């Protein structure tokens with residue numbers, strides 16, 4: 870059994886920056902501080918790993934295209950919407 874790890878206030882502050890860190894949206898200075906902490910802190914190391922996997926799963930899912938019939942229905946509705954707007958504009962003069 871592993872002992873549960875409690876996040877310190879410092880860890881909690883770091884959690885808030887973790888997603889920015891994973892997106893590469895931090896300054897070099899902040900990034901280095903986070904990397905140093907992650908290496909030395911079991912709690913944040915684990916959080917970083919889990920968040921990284923979650924982000925990767927979300928990105929992979931976002932790349933998948935919706936099924937063909939869903940795309941076809943969406944295209945039909947968009948075309949109908951455009952036709953309605955064009956007709957409305959024409960009626961207005």
Ligand SMILES: [Zn+2]
Pocket residue numbers: 876877879880883906910911912913914
């Ligand atoms: Zn930590």
